[in-house]
Amino acid sequence: MVAAKGGKRTVPVSRLERCKPCKGSGVKEGQKAKKCTACGGTGSMRITQGGFQFAMQCNACGGEGTTIPHSARCRSCEGHGLVEETTTVDVDIPAGVDTGTQVRLTGKGNVPDRGTGPAGDLYLEFQVEPSPLFDRSGADVLTTVTIPLSTALLGGSVRVPTVDGDVELTIEPGTQPFSKRILRGRGVPDITTSMRSSRKGDEIVTLRIEIPRKLSEEQREGLKRVFGVKLESKESKAEREGEGKGKKEEGKSTSPLDEGTDKTADRKDKKSGGSFFRSAFDRIKDIKEGLGKEEGSGKEGQDGKGREGKKEAKDSV
Numbered sequence: 001m002v003a004a005k006g007g008k009r010t011v012p013v014s015r016l017e018r019c020k021p022c023k024g025s026g027v028k029e030g031q032k033a034k035k036c037t038a039c040g041g042t043g044s045m046r047i048t049q050g051g052f053q054f055a056m057q058c059n060a061c062g063g064e065g066t067t068i069p070h071s072a073r074c075r076s077c078e079g080h081g082l083v084e085e086t087t088t089v090d091v092d093i094p095a096g097v098d099t100g101t102q103v104r105l106t107g108k109g110n111v112p113d114r115g116t117g118p119a120g121d122l123y124l125e126f127q128v129e130p131s132p133l134f135d136r137s138g139a140d141v142l143t144t145v146t147i148p149l150s151t152a153l154l155g156g157s158v159r160v161p162t163v164d165g166d167v168e169l170t171i172e173p174g175t176q177p178f179s180k181r182i183l184r185g186r187g188v189p190d191i192t193t194s195m196r197s198s199r200k201g202d203e204i205v206t207l208r209i210e211i212p213r214k215l216s217e218e219q220r221e222g223l224k225r226v227f228g229v230k231l232e233s234k235e236s237k238a239e240r241e242g243e244g245k246g247k248k249e250e251g252k253s254t255s256p257l258d259e260g261t262d263k264t265a266d267r268k269d270k271k272s273g274g275s276f277f278r279s280a281f282d283r284i285k286d287i288k289e290g291l292g293k294e295e296g297s298g299k300e301g302q303d304g305k306g307r308e309g310k311k312e313a314k315d316s317v
């Protein structure tokens with residue numbers, strides 16, 4: 001909800017800060033850093049390579065020109081001048097942040113490892129916790145509400161959660177499962193265009209319809225009457241199924257596949273032999289299957305019988 005409406009958070013961060021006892025120098029109080037012997041205090045080394053001279057940062061002192069003897073090192077920073085500190089920062093969370101949104105906190109980052117320059121910036125990346133009620137799609141908020149079957153059929157209203165609290169949504173009679181309703185401006189501020197944008201996304205509500213798993217005898221009888229469902233005997237059911245089967249087989253005998261092949265054969269001379277070869281191939285396949293049946297025994301024989309039965313049924317149509 002903080003992501004949607006904005007707010008404040010105190011977050012722990014660990015960053016490099018200047019060491020306080022030595023004020024970032026890395027040297028114990030009362031001691032001094034020594035001139036680097038490797039570079040003579042210049043911080044750079046000159047090397048000659050292929051007739052050219054290069055200036056390189058001194059390895060021994062890291063370009064500082066000074067080294068801190070072990071005995072003179074600051075105890076708390078081991079001579080580095082920097083310490084890692086865990087602290088907290090207060091963050092203003094802009095409304096509409098999403099997972100991956102970054103904010104920059106100027107001057108709240110690490111201090112530079114050399115010199116006395118200002119601290120860098122701290123970048124925070126948000127990770128929005130999933131909500132049990134809402135999903136996000138950019139500035140749009142997605143939610144699903146379940147309505148009773150009776151409301152879907154007859155109309156009515158349903159309470160819908162929004163980031164600003166519940167609202168009443170009117171349901172039209174004849175509402176379909178998984179239909180969507182858009183609540184304009186009920187999303188979160190669109191921060192992708194500008195942090196100060198006043199444009200808000202929408203809330204998209206998906207309507208789920210709850211179908212009762214059980215009906216009382218009264219409800220069942222009532223529904224049958226209302227929807228004109230006839231009481232069905234077992235015989236009439238079987239009769240209906242038989243009709244369906246008959247239709248299917250009719251369809252088989254005038255195969256749409258063969259028709260298609262014939263059409264293409266008319267158009268393209270090259271393919272004119274296609275349907276002939278196909279039927280020839282089918283015949284060979286039938287012969288082969290027949291052979292298989294004769295050769296096979298036991299289980300395979302049974303299998304062959306099944307196939308034969310099928311073929312007979314086909315022939316009889």
Ligand SMILES: [Zn+2]
Binds near residue numbers: 038
């Ligand atoms: Zn040096």
Ligand SMILES: [Zn+2]
Binds near residue numbers: 020021075081
């Ligand atoms: Zn120190």
